[in-house]
Amino acid sequence: MNETCGTFFGIGVGPGPREYITVKSLNTLMKADKVLVPRASGSKSSVALACIKDIDIQQDAIEFLDYPMSNDENFLSSIYRDIAGRIIVDLKKKLNLVYITIGDPYIYSTYSYTVAALKELMPGISISTYPGISSFQALSAALDFPLGQGKEKILILPCPETPAELREEIERNESIVLMKIGDRFGWVRELLIEMDILKNCVLGKRIGLDNEILTRDLMSLSRDEKPGYLSVILIRKVLPHKRNGR
Ligand SMILES: C[S@@+](CC[C@H](N)C(=O)[O-])C[C@H]1O[C@@H](n2cnc3c(N)ncnc32)[C@H](O)[C@@H]1O
Structure with missing residues (x-):
């Protein structure tokens, strides 16, 4: 000191x-x-x-x-x-x-x-x-989205440049925090549809700020609501596990 x-x-x-x-x-x-x-x-x-x-x-x-x-x-x-x-x-x-x-x-x-x-x-x-x-912690709390359960792996990932790279990362982990999406949202959403996991994902745009969007339905975003730089997507390969026997 x-x-x-x-x-x-x-x-x-x-x-x-x-x-x-x-x-x-x-x-x-x-x-x-x-x-x-x-x-x-x-x-x-x-x-x-x-x-x-x-x-x-x-x-x-x-x-x-x-x-x-x-x-x-x-x-x-x-x-x-x-x-x-x-x-x-x-x-x-x-x-x-x-x-x-x-x-x-x-x-x-x-x-x-x-x-x-x-x-x-x-x-x-x-x-x-x-x-x-962190932005992704605020999003997971706001939408009750468990990021990691048990021994699941969580990857914090600035959005890669290509769908092939992102697919590889999703295949290697259980949960992905996807940051710095910028103008790649279009193909990211296509990939999540193709992998049949879009229903397990959530998105936050301008979390906590004016014009905030927090959604479990990534198909609901209109052209004008394109996420841009200040957005995060939380991706899970499988839905969260429950402990209520069902
Ligand atoms: C330079 S990084 C800063 C990260 C920041 N230190 C954190 O802990 O969240 C910028 C990225 O953080 C995310 N981010 C930061 N603030 C956000 C907010 N209010 N809403 C949504 N995403 C945000 C976005 O993914 C953005 O591309």
Whole structure:
């Protein structure tokens, strides 16, 4: 612990402003000198910020961190270094900084790269990370969908590029959490029909946010309701087991 500096906290928030935040994270947020809010460059809003909209934090404590979308690793490294540099300036002023991230901080989040850049620039930095409720956990709870029973295998999978790859993964596991579906929904649904397991699946779009869709009927989605980036499908090869003898 570096006592001459402030602490960097990373907390999971959401999904959505549904009070899905741990007591520890909420207490930490209320004591923040600055709340660091990641958002995509060029965007005026932030999903993470929408998740804490009902929590009374000081508006002037909010600072946006803009992350550009790019596949250029060198460019991205320089961005993460710059962001880490800015954060370190504040830590040296002994400020306590709370970085909010949607769902769990270590499930597919820019948070992990930010932490790595911070540790590189400032070995010995004081970092505390508190877990959050992942989008797929919120979906499974909302629709009473058991993800794993007994010794079933659960795979968390960013949607592959082809139906053949997805089929292979489904065949190897009992349950799949399918994330980052984007514009692949059409063929994903076709594959689930072909494998005769669509009836065992559920979908959540914009879970906890405005225009949320939570459904057990993936055929009900109209063209306009196409899931897009903020969506998750939970896939089971077989229906959940019961213990009532039937
Ligand atoms: C960058 S990852 C962030 C995951 C996040 N850390 C979590 O624990 O859920 C983005 C993916 O998470 C899922 N996701 C995050 N928030 C969501 C929401 N509110 N509704 C539906 N899916 C969401 C989607 O699959 C999306 O493609």
